[in-house]
Amino acid sequence: MSLLKNSRIGGVLLDITGVLKDGGIAIPGSVEAVRKLREAGLAVKLVTNETQITRRTMVSCLVNLGYSVQEQDIVPPCPALISLLQHENLRPHLLVHPNVLPEFEAIDQSNPNCVVLGDAGDNFTYENLNKAFRILINMEKPRLFSLGQGRYYSDSESLMLDVGVFTAALEYAADVKAEIIGKPQPEFFRSALRDMGVVPEEAVMVGDDVVSDVGGAQNCGLTGVLVRTGKYRPVDEKHPTVHPDAIVDDLAHAVNLILKSRK
Amino acid sequence: MSLLKNSRIGGVLLDITGVLKDGGIAIPGSVEAVRKLREAGLAVKLVTNETQITRRTMVSCLVNLGYSVQEQDIVPPCPALISLLQHENLRPHLLVHPNVLPEFEAIDQSNPNCVVLGDAGDNFTYENLNKAFRILINMEKPRLFSLGQGRYYSDSESLMLDVGVFTAALEYAADVKAEIIGKPQPEFFRSALRDMGVVPEEAVMVGDDVVSDVGGAQNCGLTGVLVRTGKYRPVDEKHPTVHPDAIVDDLAHAVNLILKSRK
Known part of the structure; x- marks a missing residue:
């Protein structure tokens, strides 16, 4: 596995739908992956464009799937x-x-x-x-x-x-x-990073949307990682304008990459 | 009333919704106006993007409103x-x-x-x-x-x-x-004109849609007249790219203009 060019990672932004869960099911390995990020001392925020449920409902949904999250961890x-x-x-x-x-x-x-x-x-x-x-x-x-x-x-x-x-x-x-309002609006990423106290150059965004997640984050100076789960389609790897810093099978692989890339 | 620049008018294309009728009501003066066009020996076709009813239903609807039309007069x-x-x-x-x-x-x-x-x-x-x-x-x-x-x-x-x-x-x-498929596609206007045996330079299109009717027709070499009925809005008169050859209150005025413009 190659490393990310970014070795000073202090915080990680994660998309929810298609990265942590797909429909009502946790994506295999993702619960463990989020725990590993936190154990490594990294700040984690869940940035989502989800507007079908309230933040409170999203928390109960994620907790039911085994995630340890609170309302303030979610940025809708x-x-x-x-x-x-x-x-x-x-x-x-x-x-x-x-x-x-x-x-x-x-x-x-x-x-x-x-x-x-x-x-x-x-x-x-x-x-x-x-x-x-x-x-x-x-x-x-x-x-x-x-x-x-x-x-x-x-x-x-x-x-x-x-x-x-x-x-x-x-x-x-x-x-x-x-x-x-929401991803890929630059201010949306920046406000999540301010909450975490992390500058864009020290942050990674992991998402399944090559434009809104990866491209949006890269436009703000973050490292953008695309996962092959959720709505991912092989054609996304040949996107004409967005070139992810890494493309990995799922969040578990993304987290391994992030942790190995830190000096 | 100023005249149209086109003095060799041989055929007229009319939009239906917003020109001949609005909802289930004939636009005042339009029944008489279509009759005057035919009496003057002009070819007339009704070119419509209507796709909520069949051509047969449209004929009965127009006949009920007082128009004298047959299925072959309508180009959907x-x-x-x-x-x-x-x-x-x-x-x-x-x-x-x-x-x-x-x-x-x-x-x-x-x-x-x-x-x-x-x-x-x-x-x-x-x-x-x-x-x-x-x-x-x-x-x-x-x-x-x-x-x-x-x-x-x-x-x-x-x-x-x-x-x-x-x-x-x-x-x-x-x-x-x-x-x-339909207005403003050039082939759609051309096929209606072929049916009438009229070349674009000798045809006028009358419609309430500044882009699809007027702009589309002008792109094919027809004279385009905008009426202030149907979906017309004052802002249409300031359209950035489409400049109608004439803008008149309704079809009755358009027909007067067409008949007076002929040499």
Whole structure:
């Protein structure tokens, strides 16, 4: 096994879906791998674009799978978006999964002046997309926020369309450019690193999305490792613009590589 | 009223939705306007990207509104697509409106090797989009056909998302470029003109879609007239790339202009 070029690794960011778990099942070796990272004294954060469940539900789900995690270990896009909405006095029309509506309870949603898209799943109906579109097209300066820009993710049995697809749809319909909150937005990676007290040059991101995880992290100066689990497809290794610092079979192999690369 | 630069007009192409009718109602003056075109000896074809109903249903709908039309007067995208599918031995997975499924009865749809999107309306569910996506992503060379690329249309009460929006969604998801059948595809305008025996330089297109109707027609050498009915919005008059040869209140005004412009 070759080593990563980065020998000063102090912190590791991990994607959740497709790296720690696939559907409701832990990916073999991943529980042990996270434990090894912590035992080696590395800071670990789970950066996810997951917006179908709350942070609390994600913690119980991971704990049930054998992971030792707490809410503050998880960095999802919702808190960053809510802080932005409050800061700019924005009143969102939400097209998100019903499970995450409670996160927006404190936000005024009357007379909306922006549209927010999350991974709404089955809530992406023609009717709901029409509603969001009509709000955008009637704004003088439409503002569309998207919680991530993923194309698809793996849900144990099959690939599922992700929020980025419906963002592309509304961008085309209303002739607007969405503002992305979540991976691969640089600020999203940076805020996770600030929480850990680690600079980008001393951090590694491990993910199954060659663009959002690996490319996004590399753009911020992190080392980016692609795993061959989750939504990974062989064609990802020939991506025209993103060249991962390493491509490994799974998180267990990624962690071995990270630990061996440290001086 | 100024005249069109084109004084040799021999044929007129008309959009249906937003020009002849809006929802289930004839646009005032349009029935009389079509009659005047025919009385003046001009060839008339109705070119539409409508894929929610069959050509036969469209004829009864227009006749009920007072128009004198027959099936051969209407040029929809479905027949062009079906001819292409047969010619290239393509077996489509159809994501279209249930009303138009009968048009595809003669086409083998087993073991699909392409995906066809029409204006599926409420059939644009998360589940159906996932199905179409999974077929595309599993093809070595994905082929996606779209019956038009409209952003939205007006349905008497409100704006409705059109097929182009869901085409943009699947293009993003599967990283593929769709092949468009219908306006603004040049061959679509040309085939309508061939049927009429009129060359592009002697033809006018009247529509409410500044890009698909007016821009598409102008790209083929036709004169393009925009009407302020249907989905028209004032911002369309400032379109960055499409500059209509004339902008008029409705089809009645367009027809007056066409008839006065002839030498």
